[in-house]
Amino acid sequence: MSKNIFLAGIYHETHTFLGEPTKLKDFIVYHDQEIIIENTGNGSPTDGFIEYASQKDWNIIPGIQMSARPSGTVDEVSENYFKENIFDKLKVCCHTIDAIFLVLHGAMVSKNHDDFEGDLLKEIQGFLTKENLSVPIVAVLDLHANVSENMIKHSTCVFAYRKNPHSDARETAVKAASILNDLFLDAKVEQIHLGTNYILPATGVGTANDPMKAILEEALKIEKNDPEIICINVMAGYSYADIPDCGFSLNCCTRGDISNAKKYLDNLFKILEAKIESGYPKENSLDEALTKINNIEEITKPVLLIEPADNIGGGTPGDATDLLDRLLQANNKGIVAIINDPESANACHRAQINEEIQLYIGAKFDVFHGKPIFIKAKLEKISDGTFELENKQSHLASMMGTKISMGPSAVIKNDQVTLLITSIKTPPMDLGQLTSQGINPRDAKLIIIKAAVSHKDAYDPIASQSFYIDSQGLCTSNLKRLPFKKIGNKIISLD
Numbered sequence: 218m219s220k221n222i223f224l225a226g227i228y229h230e231t232h233t234f235l236g237e238p239t240k241l242k243d244f245i246v247y248h249d250q251e252i253i254i255e256n257t258g259n260g261s262p263t264d265g266f267i268e269y270a271s272q273k274d275w276n277i278i279p280g281i282q283m284s285a286r287p288s289g290t291v292d293e294v295s296e297n298y299f300k301e302n303i304f305d306k307l308k309v310c311c312h313t314i315d316a317i318f319l320v321l322h323g324a325m326v327s328k329n330h331d332d333f334e335g336d337l338l339k340e341i342q343g344f345l346t347k348e349n350l351s352v353p354i355v356a357v358l359d360l361h362a363n364v365s366e367n368m369i370k371h372s373t374c375v376f377a378y379r380k381n382p383h384s385d386a387r388e389t390a391v392k393a394a395s396i397l398n399d400l401f402l403d404a405k406v407e408q409i410h411l412g413t414n415y416i417l418p419a420t421g422v423g424t425a426n427d428p429m430k431a432i433l434e435e436a437l438k439i440e441k442n443d444p445e446i447i448c449i450n451v452m453a454g455y456s457y458a459d460i461p462d463c464g465f466s467l468n469c470c471t472r473g474d475i476s477n478a479k480k481y482l483d484n485l486f487k488i489l490e491a492k493i494e495s496g497y498p499k500e501n502s503l504d505e506a507l508t509k510i511n512n513i514e515e516i517t518k519p520v521l522l523i524e525p526a527d528n529i530g531g532g533t534p535g536d537a538t539d540l541l542d543r544l545l546q547a548n549n550k551g552i553v554a555i556i557n558d559p560e561s562a563n564a565c566h567r568a569q570i571n572e573e574i575q576l577y578i579g580a581k582f583d584v585f586h587g588k589p590i591f592i593k594a595k596l597e598k599i600s601d602g603t604f605e606l607e608n609k610q611s612h613l614a615s616m617m618g619t620k621i622s623m624g625p626s627a628v629i630k631n632d633q634v635t636l637l638i639t640s641i642k643t644p645p646m647d648l649g650q651l652t653s654q655g656i657n658p659r660d661a662k663l664i665i666i667k668a669a670v671s672h673k674d675a676y677d678p679i680a681s682q683s684f685y686i687d688s689q690g691l692c693t694s695n696l697k698r699l700p701f702k703k704i705g706n707k708i709i710s711l712d
């Protein structure tokens with residue numbers, strides 16, 4: 218008999234140190250059938266679920282899906298909007314559904330919920346109990362989720378991405394759906410959660426490097442060798458959230474003895490402790506970076522200058538100027554950079570192509586990302602800023618599908634820099650962002666990248682080397698610079 222699956226999702230990674238809240242207008246909201254229409258074929262986790270469901274002939278009952286780019290704490294209007302809608306829809310269909318499938322991020326903080334997803338799952342379970350119902354709840358999580366005890370206690374199984382950059386987001390949802398399929402045959406499973414004291418910066422949790430690499434390899438071995446283990450999730454956590462559940466955690470879903478699962482997690486935790494130094498990588502100061510660039514004899518392939526402090530994928534505004542300013546002052550040439558600055562993009566749209574324009578660029582969002590810098594350059598191109606991903610498995614697809622909007626955009630150029638100016642901050646996770654605007658990143662000498670890890674699939678293959686640079690911004694890897702209040706005695710640095 219065909220199964221009825223209620224499908225909903227909310228996707229937001231919340232940077233609680235940013236002053237500006239995330240509002241309803243910042244979310245892309247889909248209701249009912251829109252969820253199916255808009256996600257089919259877009260490379261997102263929801264797309265993966267839709268495909269699996271159609272193969273199994275499941276009947277999807279779509280509820281609501283909301284997603285926004287990483288940014289500040291989600292406001293009350295948005296949290297209420299999601300909850301009212303999901304429960305209104307559940308009330309109508311709950312007695313006909315066989316399961317609930319949720320596509321979540323797992324690091325959302327809203328005005329009234331430090332642990333939005335944990336509280337949501339608890340409310341859903343409470344609702345089902347009141348209606349005298351018991352159906353499996355399976356959820357997809359981002360690897361950066363700050364997982365809480367409530368998320369594990371009130372779900373049947375969570376399944377998280379294993380790759381960072383997240384090239385496996387869609388595939389993760391397919392696997393989660395197959396776990397749900399198994400649950401229809403045998404519903405008896407148990408989950409266990411192991412929180413830890415470690416909060417790792419975004420730069421320390423790429424899966425090509427330890428500690429994540431070593432822990433994931435071991436987790437995979439356990440999954441392979443023990444048929445009772447359904448999954449082990451190695452959760453990197455998201456460090457820019459001042460909440461009690463912030464940080465690295467592990468969880469396991471098993472058909473076997475829960476004490477066995479606990480032993481596995483304890484052993485994985487030991488690997489984390491053994492490799493912990495790699496979780497807090499060192500960065501170059503601006504001066505060190507400039508010296509290193511100067512010492513390169515000849516640049517034949519681009520050098521990446523990674524600026525994690527303004528990691529757009531981590532929530533910062535993408536308008537930090539610290540690094541660009543220093544490069545310009547030091548007379549560097551062949552620079553390609555992207556700055557999010559709606560005001561300057563707008564000014565470009567009012568000018569003529571080939572006109573020489575003068576702008577104060579960047580650092581307009583808040584006081585934490587440098588000062589606007591004066592630039593005189595020729596206007597090369599204006600556009601509506603939309604582009605298709607070159608790599609459909611890009612990390613960006615996990616966040617927003619394969620068709621991306623940067624808002625009204627412009628390209629300006631002088632003898633030092635080619636600058637793409639956007640109106641909607643867009644993480645540098647796919648080369649299509651530049652090539653669609655007529656910029657060939659392969660021709661650059663120096664490319665400024667506002668990211669921590671998520672750029673790697675796109676940019677590492679075209680680069681000769683990369684330097685991580687400790688500049689100014691709220692996604693700093695130096696977590697001691699952030700005013701944490703709610704994390705208790707967690708470890709944010711090894712110094």
Ligand SMILES: [Zn+2]
Pocket residue numbers: 359360361383
């Ligand atoms: Zn992530």
